[in-house]
Amino acid sequence: MNDFYFExxxxxxxxxxxxxxxxxxxxxxxxxxxxxxxxxxIDAIVARExxxxxxxxxxxxxxxxxxxDIEHVKQKSISIGxxxxxxxxxxxxxxxxxxxxxxxxxxxxxxxxxxxxxxxRLMSIFQHNTMLTTIAQEQDKAKIVRLxxxxxxxxxxxxxxxxxxxxx
Amino acid sequence: xxxKQVLVACGAGIATSTIVNNAIEEMAKEHQLDLDIKQIKIxxxxxxxxxxxxxxxxxxxxxxxxxxxxxxxSFLTGxxxxxxxxxxxxxxLK
Numbered sequence: 001m002n003d004f005y006f007e008x009x010x011x012x013x014x015x016x017x018x019x020x021x022x023x024x025x026x027x028x029x030x031x032x033x034x035x036x037x038x039x040x041x042i043d044a045i046v047a048r049e050x051x052x053x054x055x056x057x058x059x060x061x062x063x064x065x066x067x068x069d070i071e072h073v074k075q076k077s078i079s080i081g082x083x084x085x086x087x088x089x090x091x092x093x094x095x096x097x098x099x100x101x102x103x104x105x106x107x108x109x110x111x112x113x114x115x116x117x118x119x120x121r122l123m124s125i126f127q128h129n130t131m132l133t134t135i136a137q138e139q140d141k142a143k144i145v146r147l148x149x150x151x152x153x154x155x156x157x158x159x160x161x162x163x164x165x166x167x168x
Numbered sequence: 169x170x171x172k173q174v175l176v177a178c179g180a181g182i183a184t185s186t187i188v189n190n191a192i193e194e195m196a197k198e199h200q201l202d203l204d205i206k207q208i209k210i211x212x213x214x215x216x217x218x219x220x221x222x223x224x225x226x227x228x229x230x231x232x233x234x235x236x237x238x239x240x241x242s243f244l245t246g247x248x249x250x251x252x253x254x255x256x257x258x259x260x261l262k
Contacts, residue, residue, distance in 0.1 A: 065183065
């Protein structure tokens with residue numbers, strides 16, 4: 001997956017935060033500490049979330065996918081934060097409503113249009129109940145990294161072709 | 169049928185609109201629709217106000233437009249995807 005970075009240091013477990021902004025600041029600081037984003041990323045992601053909320057109710061636990069413009073990112077990565085207690089995030093496209101978010105997938109994207117497969121695989125995690133529940137409960141960061149990587153690494157057309165062959 | 173212009177917009181124009189864009193491209197292929205799909209930031213919608221036939225977005229729209237607006241969060245969560253696809257098709261086949 002070229003220069004995509006996702007290791008144990010990108011995973012924050014039992015994250016305690018007062019509100020959505022607090023979650024973003026803590027996760028953003030961690031990415032900055034890892035050298036993956038610029039300092040400006042933190043303010044930018046907080047401002048973006050205020051304007052366009054990213055909470056997503058799924059069929060299991062609610063997630064949020066905060067992200068911001070590419071100029072704040074040094075290296076493409078994601079960060080996963082599992083919250084100790086759920087925190088209310090505005091629902092994407094529906095700012096009057098909030099959803100109690102348990103798992104935050106913070107996206108640090110460095111290109112505009114070429115990350116379709118990565119995003120699609122990420123969305124497939126949201127649509128995969130057991131995987132999301134596992135991430136929400138797992139206490140071993142290494143296991144979360146393995147699980148998410150194995151899901152994201154299916155980002156080649158090969159996987160899709162095989163699936164279609166099986167179908168017929 | 170004239171080529172319809174479909175705007176796909178999200179806050180940043182990078183993440184969620186990419187997913188929705190792809191979903192609509194697949195629908196267009198499946199139903200043999202000739203579409204002009206524009207993936208944009210929500211702030212850019214106004215510049216297409218004269219030419220757009222449909223806006224599909226994951227963000228909030230405060231303004232009224234002359235074309236239909238469909239919310240497409242379902243492409244991200246998987247909940248209600250078929251309903252959203254039907255809404256989009258209905259709007260395009262009108």
